[in-house]
Amino acid sequence: MSLSSIKGLLSHYSPVSESDPEKEFHFPLRNGSEDLESASGSDTDKPVRQKVTQKKESKLIDGRTVSDAIIGLSDGMTVPFALTAGLSALGDTKVVVFGGFAELIAGAISMGLGGYLGAKSEEESYRANLKETQTEIATDPATVTDNISEIFAPYDLPPELVTQLTNHLSTSSKLPSFLMNFHHMLPEPSDSRALVCALTIALGYFIGGFIPLLPYFFVGPHEAFVALRWSIATMAVALFLFGYGKTCFVSGWKGRQNIRRGLIGGLQMVLVGGIAAGSAMGLVKGFQLLASSGEGSES
Numbered sequence: 001m002s003l004s005s006i007k008g009l010l011s012h013y014s015p016v017s018e019s020d021p022e023k024e025f026h027f028p029l030r031n032g033s034e035d036l037e038s039a040s041g042s043d044t045d046k047p048v049r050q051k052v053t054q055k056k057e058s059k060l061i062d063g064r065t066v067s068d069a070i071i072g073l074s075d076g077m078t079v080p081f082a083l084t085a086g087l088s089a090l091g092d093t094k095v096v097v098f099g100g101f102a103e104l105i106a107g108a109i110s111m112g113l114g115g116y117l118g119a120k121s122e123e124e125s126y127r128a129n130l131k132e133t134q135t136e137i138a139t140d141p142a143t144v145t146d147n148i149s150e151i152f153a154p155y156d157l158p159p160e161l162v163t164q165l166t167n168h169l170s171t172s173s174k175l176p177s178f179l180m181n182f183h184h185m186l187p188e189p190s191d192s193r194a195l196v197c198a199l200t201i202a203l204g205y206f207i208g209g210f211i212p213l214l215p216y217f218f219v220g221p222h223e224a225f226v227a228l229r230w231s232i233a234t235m236a237v238a239l240f241l242f243g244y245g246k247t248c249f250v251s252g253w254k255g256r257q258n259i260r261r262g263l264i265g266g267l268q269m270v271l272v273g274g275i276a277a278g279s280a281m282g283l284v285k286g287f288q289l290l291a292s293s294g295e296g297s298e299s
Contacts, residue, residue: 068197070246072111072204077242077269078276080104080209081235084216086280088228089288093221097213104209112202119194126186133179144179145170151182211238232277236270243269 083103087096137144148166157165169175180186215230247265252258 064193065196065200066249068115068200069204070249071115072201072206073208073242074246074269075111076104076107076205076208077211077235077239078273079107081212081231081273082276082280084212084231085228085277086283088224088231089285091222091224093216093219093224093227096224096227097216100209100213100216104206104213107209108202108206111205112198115201116194116198119189119197123189123194126180126189129184129186130176130180133184134176137175137179141170144175147179147183208242211235235273235277239269239273240266243267 080100080103084096084100087099090096145166148169149162152162152165169178172178177188180188212231212235215227215234216224219227244262244266246269248258248262251261253262
């Protein structure tokens with residue numbers, strides 16, 4: 001691989017938005033086959049590159065958004081379920097519904113704010129590291145040269161090629177983003193990342209927590225235990241499906257081994273949710289017994 005081919009490869013990395021002066025360039029990673037095709041620069045490969053680009057642009061769901069949704073659903077399907085199961089020990093359906101809704105709203109707001117602040121901290125960390133990198137480039141070029149050489153060291157490139165790449169990148173205006181992507185391993189967060197993260201986690205928490213409340217809308221005011229049985233059955237199925245889908249989303253959907261992992265993940269979610277609900281219900285029962293024993297001693 002020559003220096004000209006490497007330059008051609010790097011030239012296909014797209015710059016980031018210019019709205020922030022600190023965000024100069026960004027290098028989205030591609031797989032090896034795309035890089036080699038891009039580096040060849042032949043006209044016959046242009047339709048292939050355009051097709052790949054269109055395919056990438058058609059991707060609607062970001063992996064980090066899916067991760068945020070999983071976080072919200074995971075908490076929403078365990079904490080509110082445990083609360084409603086615990087409140088069912090009181091035997092009053094209205095208490096369960098009102099308490100469940102209060103926890104859902106408060107929990108969704110709390111989770112959303114946590115996701116928003118976390119994403120903002122990530123954005124601030126990226127900007128601080130970018131500024132530090134730009135300062136290091138201006139004041140300590142020797143360290144920067146060593147960092148560039150360390151990036152290419154694991155790939156067993158010829159020493160003369162590494163030297164050529166290092167010399168070229170040392171004078172390139174794309175050097176800050178190159179170091180951010182390949183040395184610091186920090187992808188540039190989008191401007192809407194914080195808001196999308198907050199809404200996704202909050203909505204996932206609310207949807208996951210609303211499932212165990214559904215049976216309580218179809219029973220009488222003093223039939224909380226009846227609704228609890230239906231709530232347990234509903235949540236057992238929901239937790240299993242969620243655990244199975246979450247596991248297979250990571251490992252894959254096809255194959256005996258992936259199906260086995262999905263079944264184990266589903267059973268683990270049911271076990272965790274059952275322990276949380278049982279613990280909450282036991283605590284409420286314990287407090288109820290303490291309260292009744294206190295009233296008996298006073299009388």
